[in-house]
Amino acid sequence: MALMRYAEALNAALREEMTRDPSVFLFGEDIGRYGGVFKVTRGLQEEFGFNRVRDTPISEQAMTAMAVTAAMTGTRPVLEIMYADFMPLTLDALVNQASIYEYIWNGQVKMPFVLRTQGGGGAGAAAQHSKSLDSMVAHIPGIKVVAPSTPADAKGLLKSAIRDDQPVVFLEHKLLYNMRGEVPEGDDVLVPLGAASLAREGTDVSIFATSRMVHESLKAAEALAEKGISAEVIDLRSLKPLDLNAIKKSIAKTNNAVVVNEGWNFCGYAAEISATIMDHCFDDLDAPVARVTMPDMPIPYSEPLEMAVLPNAEKIVAASLQTLA
Amino acid sequence: MKNSPSIDEQIEIFRKMHVVRQLEEKLGALHKEGKTRGPIHRCDGQEAIGVAATAMLDDTDYVMSTHRGHAHYIGKGLDVYPVVAEIFGRETGSCAGRAGHMLVADASKGMIGGNAIVGASIPAATGAALSNQVLGRDAVSMCIFGDGAAQTGICHEAMNMAALWKLPIVFVLEHNQFGLTVDTDMQSPIDDLSIRAAGYGMPSEIVDGNDPVAVYRAVGAMVERARRGEGPGMVEAKTYRLEGFSTSDMGGYQKDEDIAAWKARDPLKIAFDQLKAEVGEDKLKTIEAEAVAEVEAAFEKALSDPFPEFELFDASAAYSEVV
Numbered sequence: 149m150a151l152m153r154y155a156e157a158l159n160a161a162l163r164e165e166m167t168r169d170p171s172v173f174l175f176g177e178d179i180g181r182y183g184g185v186f187k188v189t190r191g192l193q194e195e196f197g198f199n200r201v202r203d204t205p206i207s208e209q210a211m212t213a214m215a216v217t218a219a220m221t222g223t224r225p226v227l228e229i230m231y232a233d234f235m236p237l238t239l240d241a242l243v244n245q246a247s248i249y250e251y252i253w254n255g256q257v258k259m260p261f262v263l264r265t266q267g268g269g270g271a272g273a274a275a276q277h278s279k280s281l282d283s284m285v286a287h288i289p290g291i292k293v294v295a296p297s298t299p300a301d302a303k304g305l306l307k308s309a310i311r312d313d314q315p316v317v318f319l320e321h322k323l324l325y326n327m328r329g330e331v332p333e334g335d336d337v338l339v340p341l342g343a344a345s346l347a348r349e350g351t352d353v354s355i356f357a358t359s360r361m362v363h364e365s366l367k368a369a370e371a372l373a374e375k376g377i378s379a380e381v382i383d384l385r386s387l388k389p390l391d392l393n394a395i396k397k398s399i400a401k402t403n404n405a406v407v408v409n410e411g412w413n414f415c416g417y418a419a420e421i422s423a424t425i426m427d428h429c430f431d432d433l434d435a436p437v438a439r440v441t442m443p444d445m446p447i448p449y450s451e452p453l454e455m456a457v458l459p460n461a462e463k464i465v466a467a468s469l470q471t472l473a
Numbered sequence: 474m475k476n477s478p479s480i481d482e483q484i485e486i487f488r489k490m491h492v493v494r495q496l497e498e499k500l501g502a503l504h505k506e507g508k509t510r511g512p513i514h515r516c517d518g519q520e521a522i523g524v525a526a527t528a529m530l531d532d533t534d535y536v537m538s539t540h541r542g543h544a545h546y547i548g549k550g551l552d553v554y555p556v557v558a559e560i561f562g563r564e565t566g567s568c569a570g571r572a573g574h575m576l577v578a579d580a581s582k583g584m585i586g587g588n589a590i591v592g593a594s595i596p597a598a599t600g601a602a603l604s605n606q607v608l609g610r611d612a613v614s615m616c617i618f619g620d621g622a623a624q625t626g627i628c629h630e631a632m633n634m635a636a637l638w639k640l641p642i643v644f645v646l647e648h649n650q651f652g653l654t655v656d657t658d659m660q661s662p663i664d665d666l667s668i669r670a671a672g673y674g675m676p677s678e679i680v681d682g683n684d685p686v687a688v689y690r691a692v693g694a695m696v697e698r699a700r701r702g703e704g705p706g707m708v709e710a711k712t713y714r715l716e717g718f719s720t721s722d723m724g725g726y727q728k729d730e731d732i733a734a735w736k737a738r739d740p741l742k743i744a745f746d747q748l749k750a751e752v753g754e755d756k757l758k759t760i761e762a763e764a765v766a767e768v769e770a771a772f773e774k775a776l777s778d779p780f781p782e783f784e785l786f787d788a789s790a791a792y793s794e795v796v
């Protein structure tokens with residue numbers, strides 16, 4: 149084990165995978181000499197050279213379309229999109245290109261690329277630099293979506309994402325980069341895609357959370373424990389493919405579900421999880437599934453407004469209590 | 474000389490440039506004290522462009538700005554006080570604290586927005602020019618954008634349509650030598666990005682962006698042309714970003730000798746020298762002091778203003794998902 153920051157864990161994953169496999173290369177804005185605005189790629193251009201760690205112009209649309217064909221033709225590109233808010237610029241490449249070829253060409257090509265980006269509010273970065281657009285990418289067939297909440301998962305999931313033969317959108321969170329945690333050592337320690345993790349065991353209510361909301365949910369579970377309520381927190385971490393078994397197992401035990409996601413409510417990721425729970429666990433539920441999300445509005449800049457709209461432990465506690473009432 | 478600013482206009486440009494510089498320096502100082510929130514993109518060294526390029530516009534003309542828009546806001550006629558209040562998230566800000574410093578707008582002044590999606594302001598301004606043409610208004614639209622933004626795909630699409638339809642728009646390229654941290658030669662194989670204008674059949678001119686009179690003349694000529702219905706034009710203003718990308722910039726990529734060389738050509742100094750014979754140094758110093766006092770007062774007032782209170786769907790019913 150080594151104590152690492154989330155950003156360092158990502159950096160280690162990139163370094164190890166680039167060392168292991170010469171077809172892995174990185175490109176993105178300000179990732180080379182500067183090491184990325186969140187310093188995830190620090191030192192990698194020095195180590196691997198410009199050919200494999202490229203600074204790009206501000207050209208997200210072309211970059212993503214290029215990642216698709218670069219992946220189809222023998223490389224494993226890892227593309228950094230500086231903010232999740234810029235993912236709308238990548239959408240044609242994801243929706244109309246990356247998601248279709250493996251199927252329509254009957255398996256003639258593979259699409260092993262990773263689109264790393266970071267989202268989330270709470271930093272005063274305002275309406276165009278704070279969003280969580282998980283559902284926008286999770287909606288696209290053929291694209292996997294992961295969102296690690298700890299340094300260990302950041303490393304293990306990124307390594308798996310790079311080795312995966314399908315496109316993976318890798319969602320980081322700006323407020324997690326400085327979080328420290330123990331990370332298992334070893335080049336081949338992977339965290340598999342498609343597996344949720346049990347962040348806290350409980351028996352009364354299941355809280356299904358993503359990314360930074362896992363930590364808010366853990367705080368909420370603490371507060372609920374003081375009220376004598378035992379909350380289980382499941383870190384979904386692989387947003388797609390979804391670990392349905394983990395969800396079913398937890399609900400079979402608690403009979404109550406709360407879904408927490410920082411994205412918008414309407415047609416959001418939490419809505420999908422809620423519907424999935426209805427499809428598969430209806431008979432196990434004692435109450436309707438509760439959602440704790442961003443209201444359907446732009447993220448305001450001013451601190452009291454931003455704090456009011458973001459989901460947090462307090463809202464998770466309230467939703468859990470309502471579910472159990 | 475044709476399109477030169479009058480002395481009064483020049484004095485006003487000088488005054489506003491000082492307002493902007495003082496605003497930037499105050500923000501820098503408050504950032505150091507931990508009193509700002511989120512990243513702030515200062516435009517020290519680029520005041521001449523934002524202020525002089527917008528000086529000949531009316532309130533009915535539209536300007537689209539960037540994440541580095543303070544000089545554009547002040548140039549387009551916003552008072553400094555609501556801008557400061559916005560930057561500090563107060564209810565009294567130009568957008569009641571909802572927007573923050575990158576996204577300030579005052580529609581009544583034709584400032585329809587800072588924009589923090591790089592490149593997005595280029596088609597946005599082109600769309601405003603389109604509506605002017607559709608409605609037969611003689612207003613023009615101006616897009617102020619950076620050398621980084623010039624590399625976006627949407628820039629090409631917008632400029633092609635602007636020229637194709639002879640839209641009343643002026644593209645003002647603030648070439649400050651950097652994208653976020655990468656220098657321009659890591660973003661484009663050409664030095665003078667305005668040579669691309671020829672590819673759209675659009676006139677262009679390169680000017681010293683630290684010289685407010687030169688900026689005014691070049692932009693003024695393009696604005697007149699656009700207003701006459703002769704189509705778009707581009708002005709590439711060469712300048713330098715003195716204070717790094719933003720307050721979260723970790724530095725290490727701008728050369729000290731470059732910064733020193735550009736500081737020696739500070740636009741405030743150039744503006745002063747251009748006016749001192751005509752106006753007198755004392756009068757200019759007084760104007761400068763008044764600008765500084767105005768900004769000081771704006772900060773004092775804004776920082777004691779109340780924060781907004783949250784109500785769900787407060788901006789408008791447009792965001793309500795269920796009726």
Ligand SMILES: Cc1ncc(C[n+]2csc(CCOP(=O)(O)OP(=O)(O)O)c2C)c(N)n1
Nearest residue numbers: 234541589590591619620621622651652653
């Ligand atoms: C679509 C998009 N990509 C990336 C960014 C991140 N970003 C913000 S400003 C910037 C550099 C912009 O360079 P330029 O247009 O030259 O303006 P400057 O900051 O130099 O004033 C970048 C890459 C963004 N805001 N939007």
